[in-house]
Amino acid sequence: MNVLVIVLYLAAMVVIGLWAARRAHTATDYRVAGRRLGAGLYTSTMAAVVLGGASTVGGVGLGYQYGISGMWLVVAIATGLAVLSLFFAPRIQSLKVFTVSQMLQLRYGARGGATASSFVMLAYTVMIAVTSTAAYASIFSVLFPISRPWAILLGGVVVIAYSVLGGMWSITLTDLMQFVFMTIGIFAILLPFSLAAGGGWSGITERLDASYFSAGSMGFQAIVTQFVVYGFGMLIGQDIWQRVFTARSPKVARWGGLAAAGYVAVYGVAGALIGTAAAAVLPTLEVPEEAFAAMAQYHVPAGLGGVVLAAGVAAMMSTASGATIAAATVARVDVVPTLRGLFGASPEDVERARSEEASVTKDRVYVVVVGLVITALSMLVSSTVVALTIAYDLLVGGLLVAVLGGLVWRRGTAAGAMWSMAAGVVATVAGMLAFGVLANAPIYLGLVSSAVVFVVVSLVTRPTPPQISEEWNRRIQESKA
Numbered sequence: 118m119n120v121l122v123i124v125l126y127l128a129a130m131v132v133i134g135l136w137a138a139r140r141a142h143t144a145t146d147y148r149v150a151g152r153r154l155g156a157g158l159y160t161s162t163m164a165a166v167v168l169g170g171a172s173t174v175g176g177v178g179l180g181y182q183y184g185i186s187g188m189w190l191v192v193a194i195a196t197g198l199a200v201l202s203l204f205f206a207p208r209i210q211s212l213k214v215f216t217v218s219q220m221l222q223l224r225y226g227a228r229g230g231a232t233a234s235s236f237v238m239l240a241y242t243v244m245i246a247v248t249s250t251a252a253y254a255s256i257f258s259v260l261f262p263i264s265r266p267w268a269i270l271l272g273g274v275v276v277i278a279y280s281v282l283g284g285m286w287s288i289t290l291t292d293l294m295q296f297v298f299m300t301i302g303i304f305a306i307l308l309p310f311s312l313a314a315g316g317g318w319s320g321i322t323e324r325l326d327a328s329y330f331s332a333g334s335m336g337f338q339a340i341v342t343q344f345v346v347y348g349f350g351m352l353i354g355q356d357i358w359q360r361v362f363t364a365r366s367p368k369v370a371r372w373g374g375l376a377a378a379g380y381v382a383v384y385g386v387a388g389a390l391i392g393t394a395a396a397a398v399l400p401t402l403e404v405p406e407e408a409f410a411a412m413a414q415y416h417v418p419a420g421l422g423g424v425v426l427a428a429g430v431a432a433m434m435s436t437a438s439g440a441t442i443a444a445a446t447v448a449r450v451d452v453v454p455t456l457r458g459l460f461g462a463s464p465e466d467v468e469r470a471r472s473e474e475a476s477v478t479k480d481r482v483y484v485v486v487v488g489l490v491i492t493a494l495s496m497l498v499s500s501t502v503v504a505l506t507i508a509y510d511l512l513v514g515g516l517l518v519a520v521l522g523g524l525v526w527r528r529g530t531a532a533g534a535m536w537s538m539a540a541g542v543v544a545t546v547a548g549m550l551a552f553g554v555l556a557n558a559p560i561y562l563g564l565v566s567s568a569v570v571f572v573v574v575s576l577v578t579r580p581t582p583p584q585i586s587e588e589w590n591r592r593i594q595e596s597k598a
Contacts, residue, residue, distance in 0.1 A: 119414070120260050122423025123430065126298070127275050130291050130434065134279025137287040144475040147284030148215050148446050149362040158289055159373035163360050164380045165292040167194050167351065168299065169245075169436030170252035171505065173429055176385055177412075178405035180392020184329030186340075187392050191385025193343040195378045197351025202374025205524055207367030209358060212592050217355050217520060218451045223592070224523040226585035227531035228455075233538055235451030237515050238355045239444060243491060244508035245356060246440035250276070250495040252433045256426055259410055266496045272434065273492030280438045281484045284477075285363060288438045295431035299384075302428025306421050307413060308387050311394035314416040324397040342557045345564075346506075349513045353520045356436075356443040441491060445483040449475075503554055514545035514563020518571045526575075527586075533575030541567030 141147045154162065172191045179187030214220050217238055222231040253272030254265040261268070279287050315321040328334045351357055364370035395408035398416065402408055413425040498504050518541065519534035544566035548559030 118419040119423035126427040130279045133291050134282040134287040137283030137290050140286040141283045147477045147480050150285040150289050154363045156369050156373045159364050159369050160376045161296040162289045162292040163377040165296045165435035166439040168432050169249050170433040173432035174406050174409045176388030177392040177409040180389035181396045181405040181408040183335045184393045185389045186335040188385045188389035189340045189343050192382050193348045195382035197348035199378035201352050202371050206361045206370035206374050209361045210364045210367050210370040215450050225531035225534050230535035232455050239447045241508045241512045242355050242440045242444035244504045246437050246491040247494045248505045249433045249437035269495045276438045277488035281481050292435050295435045298431040299428045302425040303387050307425045310417045311391045311412050315394040315397040321397045346509045349517050350509045356440045359443050441488050445487040449483045510545050510560045514560045515542040518567040522571050530575045530578045532578040533571045536574045537567040537571035540570040
């Protein structure tokens with residue numbers, strides 16, 4: 118029965134993609150759903166994209182290890198999303214661009230920093246998609262008699278199929294269905310059945326050490342790092358910004374995003390509670406991340422267990438599809454046009470790829486190619502934790518200051534942004550080489566170096582030219598009219 122539920126779910130994703138393809142007539146439709154999403158669709162799609170396999174399967178695994186303190190990873194994501202929505206999303210939505218790199222060019226006027234940021238952003242979005250795609254194996258290889266590579270290929274093909282058809286419209290509508298599955302699977306099924314399996318809260322407290330019920334058992338430094346890495350990552354990731362671009366208005370971007378952040382925070386608490394119950398019921402699991410699938414298989418009735426497993430798949434697919442179209446958009450709008458310009462393409466051809474009149478067919482080709490690359494990398498990557506850590510460290514350590522500085526500090530300059538990105542990336546990589554990829558130090562070194570260089574270089578160089586500032590301010594003011 119559980120297998121049947123998963124098969125029907127995967128088929129439904131492709132059918133929704135076919136139906137949504139009718140809405141994707143222009144590049145704006147395909148890349149950002151026509152910038153037409155209202156509060157309901159926007160809230161559900163934003164919640165779905167940030168709640169991936171790390172938040173669902175990984176969040177339950179952290180609860181299995183640390184008890185209720187396992188909630189902090191997802192709460193950090195919720196906090197970052199709340200800050201983005203309250204303070205930055207309305208301005209981001211008003212810019213009417215497709216990528217973070219386009220925002221940097223619009224704000225600073227120089228291509229150098231924007232070009233450099235596009236390569237970092239492409240690497241980040243690909244790694245986010247790789248980690249979510251690789252996570253399919255944790256469920257598919259259990260349900261179906263297939264090996265890890267075939268499990269990854271199955272999930273990857275489904276995501277590519279529905280993403281390529283309608284672009285962001287397909288992803289938005291499938292995200293809505295995935296949001297429903299995640300809500301029912303986690304809150305209505307897995308959480309109550311897990312608590313019941315443990316003998317209720319009193320039974321769970323009797324079986325486990327008191328540390329499982331301490332919010333700080335993960336350790337202060339680890340908790341702070343979750344907020345620095347994942348909270349800050351929410352503020353500037355292309356996969357998140359591309360959802361902000363889909364909002365109908367600045368008001369939807371602010372309040373819809375804030376509602377999604379509240380949902381994400383509660384989701385994180387639920388995952389930690391499920392993991393805590395699993396630690397009481399299944400104390401001998403060797404891999405904490407197996408707690409999610411184990412509870413669904415052994416402590417939830419057949420059929421309902423399939424809905425729970427579909428919720429896990431939904432979390433992975435929503436993030437994978439969002440990161441895939443984000444990577445394809447960065448490649449299509451930023452990276453490839455820049456490379457073509459270097460090798461002799463005319464400025465008109467380069468700008469056409471970045472415009473709203475760009476060919477939707479070519480966008481679909483990019484989604485297929487990028488999706489296949491992501492699927493192949495997912496089979497090759499042995500440690501998704503390392504891949505995810507590198508992606509977030511480079512993103513936050515390298516780009517955070519230049520991006521947010523451009524949004525909040527008028528005196529920031531193109532030279533300041535470019536050199537801060539260079540300093541942040543170099544310091545982050547040097548920290549990884551000196552202290553190890555999984556150490557906390559690299560991201561702090563990157564942030565501090567980037568911030569110092571941004572401020573100093575901006576103050577000693579000429580301010581942004583008036584014509585650049587006027588265009589920036591015009592777009593901001595139009596959104597308020």
